[in-house]
Amino acid sequence: MKHVIIGGSAAGMSCAETLRRLDPKCEITIISDEARPFYSRCLTSYYIAGKIGERDMLLRDPGFYEARRLDLIMGRKAVSVDPRKKAVVVDDGSEIPYDRLLLATGGRPKLPDIPGAGKRGVFTLRTWDDAVAISERAKTARKAVVVGGGLIGMKVAGALRDAGLEVRVVVASGRVLSQTLDDEAAAIARRLLEAHGFAVDTRCDVVEIEGDDEVRQVRLQDGRRVDADLVVIGKGVDPEVGLAKACGARVGRGIIVDEHLKTSVPDIHAAGDVAEAYDMAWGEPRVNAMWTAATSQGQVAAHNMAGIPTRYPGSVGMNSIDICGVPFISMGVVSPRRDRDGNDYVELARRRAGNWYRKVVLKDRVICGAVFAGVVDKAGVVLALIRARARRDDAPERILADDFTYATFMDVIDEKGRYFQEGGKRNVQRIMQGGY
Amino acid sequence: MKEIFVRLARCVGCRQCEISCALVHSESRDIHQAVWERPLPRQRVRVTREGSEYYPLRCFHCEDAPCIGACISGAMHLDEDVGTVACDTARCVRCWMCVMVCPYGSIRIHEGQKVALKCDRCPDEDEPACVRGCPTRALLVNERALVV
Ligand SMILES: Cc1cc2nc3c(=O)[nH]c(=O)nc-3n(C[C@H](O)[C@H](O)[C@H](O)COP(=O)(O)OP(=O)(O)OC[C@H]3O[C@@H](n4cnc5c(N)ncnc54)[C@H](O)[C@@H]3O)c2cc1C
Numbered sequence: 144m145k146h147v148i149i150g151g152s153a154a155g156m157s158c159a160e161t162l163r164r165l166d167p168k169c170e171i172t173i174i175s176d177e178a179r180p181f182y183s184r185c186l187t188s189y190y191i192a193g194k195i196g197e198r199d200m201l202l203r204d205p206g207f208y209e210a211r212r213l214d215l216i217m218g219r220k221a222v223s224v225d226p227r228k229k230a231v232v233v234d235d236g237s238e239i240p241y242d243r244l245l246l247a248t249g250g251r252p253k254l255p256d257i258p259g260a261g262k263r264g265v266f267t268l269r270t271w272d273d274a275v276a277i278s279e280r281a282k283t284a285r286k287a288v289v290v291g292g293g294l295i296g297m298k299v300a301g302a303l304r305d306a307g308l309e310v311r312v313v314v315a316s317g318r319v320l321s322q323t324l325d326d327e328a329a330a331i332a333r334r335l336l337e338a339h340g341f342a343v344d345t346r347c348d349v350v351e352i353e354g355d356d357e358v359r360q361v362r363l364q365d366g367r368r369v370d371a372d373l374v375v376i377g378k379g380v381d382p383e384v385g386l387a388k389a390c391g392a393r394v395g396r397g398i399i400v401d402e403h404l405k406t407s408v409p410d411i412h413a414a415g416d417v418a419e420a421y422d423m424a425w426g427e428p429r430v431n432a433m434w435t436a437a438t439s440q441g442q443v444a445a446h447n448m449a450g451i452p453t454r455y456p457g458s459v460g461m462n463s464i465d466i467c468g469v470p471f472i473s474m475g476v477v478s479p480r481r482d483r484d485g486n487d488y489v490e491l492a493r494r495r496a497g498n499w500y501r502k503v504v505l506k507d508r509v510i511c512g513a514v515f516a517g518v519v520d521k522a523g524v525v526l527a528l529i530r531a532r533a534r535r536d537d538a539p540e541r542i543l544a545d546d547f548t549y550a551t552f553m554d555v556i557d558e559k560g561r562y563f564q565e566g567g568k569r570n571v572q573r574i575m576q577g578g579y
Numbered sequence: 580m581k582e583i584f585v586r587l588a589r590c591v592g593c594r595q596c597e598i599s600c601a602l603v604h605s606e607s608r609d610i611h612q613a614v615w616e617r618p619l620p621r622q623r624v625r626v627t628r629e630g631s632e633y634y635p636l637r638c639f640h641c642e643d644a645p646c647i648g649a650c651i652s653g654a655m656h657l658d659e660d661v662g663t664v665a666c667d668t669a670r671c672v673r674c675w676m677c678v679m680v681c682p683y684g685s686i687r688i689h690e691g692q693k694v695a696l697k698c699d700r701c702p703d704e705d706e707p708a709c710v711r712g713c714p715t716r717a718l719l720v721n722e723r724a725l726v727v
């Protein structure tokens with residue numbers, strides 16, 4: 144069996160490793176257009192901050208690919224897929240045949256057409272190379288403007304600040320982290336940012352980036368001009384669906400996959416940031432661009448590619464971010480879309496002194512979302528509850544009162560099967576039965 | 580491969596396992612000195628009460644552990660020699676992705692060092708500290724094959 148994987152990051156590598164574990168004999172080829180072995184994209188902001196060095200960016204030891212007999216084609220782009228010939232064409236003209244193909248091409252930063260965005264000193268952050276370029280610039284730059292208040296914008300803002308720059312964040316919506324947090328938590332985040340010396344402009348946009356060759360100033364929507372010698376644009380990510388579209392696969396926002404992570408084209412699977420798979424909290428397919436989903440989808444796709452039918456139960460969109468030393472976690476349905484079906488949702492929230500905030504969102508009395516600020520340590524139990532989609536009428540109150548542990552909900556959490564927790568489940572049964 | 584088992588019926592909620600765990604993970608490993616350490620040594624097993632029962636909760640060292648799949652830095656990893664899920668705290672970047680996905684709430688945030696803290700099943704001890712400390716033998720270590 145010959146497996147070909149396009150994209151050698153979280154989804155692609157977890158698929159490759161799982162395939163090797165399941166089938167010691169198969170052939171595995173990974174095509175990656177980045178000229179670097181497997182590294183953590185999520186650490187790029189830590190790299191800019193100077194908290195992580197070259198060595199720690201890499202997620203596998205040298206020699207890893209040879210030891211598992213993974214054939215890595217680095218620095219080469221797959222330019223097309225021919226599903227009839229079952230072959231991938233690479234940019235050097237070579238053709239690589241496959242029996243099963245995984246599209247793990249991830250995403251690409253959106254580039255809004257702001258005039259002047261092509262000037263030197265203007266960046267997006269997706270790759271290690273981007274991070275190298277930004278940190279190089281940050282050595283001499285003094286004032287940074289971050290366009291976009293999403294997760295990546297926030298991470299870059301924090302990193303540049305750690306690197307010693309003055310940082311202004313310009314956000315189009317009315318709050319920071321608008322996709323991730325609800326109003327209350329976003330207000331806490333904003334207060335923290337401002338207290339730590341970040342300038343934050345909401346309901347504002349950068350309309351032009353000015354300077355000759357290099358950025359010198361940005362012009363804001365309200366007419367203000369602010370000095371800047373480094374600009375990072377973080378306006379979201381688009382799934383890299385080009386190859387899939389061209390070979391006739393069904394594509395929505397991402398590549399549409401079934402519960403076995405198969406695309407609409409035979410023998411082609413998709414996983415990670417590029418895939419639009421089932422979301423358990425919303426109950427519909429969504430692109431959940433996050434490391435955890437990419438690794439578990441890679442594993443499930445590998446099983447199916449190896450001929451072991453395995454269902455992907457779905458993911459829950461979630462995020463964890465540290466703002467000025469305060470942890471925030473959000474998961475599932477955080478701000479129900481009021482316009483469409485908001486009436487079905489119930490939101491219960493509690494605020495305590497300091498930065499403590501917590502919210503649960505229910506639909507049909509079942510928890511489908513939660514927000515934590517300040518204290519996050521049992522968030523995973525709530526995630527398990529969301530994934531179990533079980534009704535427990537005492538759950539909201541106990542979660543909001545911070546009076547719960549896994550033991551509180553274990554009957555409902557462990558009843559429903561969860562694909563990747565077999566070991567844990569067996570252990571729990573053992574607890575319940577009392578060992579011997 | 581040895582594992583820690585719990586006989587729930589025997590647990591009386593005395594929290595000796597918590598104390599033993601905190602102590603074995605302290606600098607001095609001496610109870611009289613450990614209480615003065617800052618940050619305070621922290622236990623990785625927690626006894627909670629639910630109704631009339633006590634549950635000593637700790638990391639289950641899951642197969643296909645969600646915390647490993649979620650870890651963005653490679654800190655959380657499978658120690659293949661002993662079969663435990665271990666955290667290399669030097670690589671931990673404090674993103675709390677692992678905390679977000681552990682269904683058992685087994686990972687704590689160390690207040691002082693701010694790193695992910697969890698059961699390491701005492702790699703340097705003959706017997707895990709919690710097991711040694713448990714006066715009712717509610718906790719015990721055995722080969723998986725012998726118990727299941
Ligand atoms: C700065 C930053 C911080 C982040 N922080 C977090 C975090 O803290 N937690 C979290 O859960 N997630 C985080 N993410 C998101 C996380 O990085 C992604 O969800 C994850 O990398 C997705 O993995 P993937 O394998 O699906 O795609 P990607 O990591 O995007 O990998 C796809 C790979 O395919 C390559 N490729 C694309 N097209 C082709 C082609 N035609 N031929 C060959 N190769 C191709 C790409 O160059 C890339 O190397 C962060 C992302 C960024 C940018």
Ligand code: SF4
Binds near residue numbers: 637644645680
């Ligand atoms: S920390 Fe949680 S998820 Fe990770 S192995 Fe332990 S119990 Fe499983």
Ligand code: SF4
Binds near residue numbers: 672675678695
């Ligand atoms: S907090 Fe540390 S161990 Fe946990 S996921 Fe983040 S880097 Fe990994």
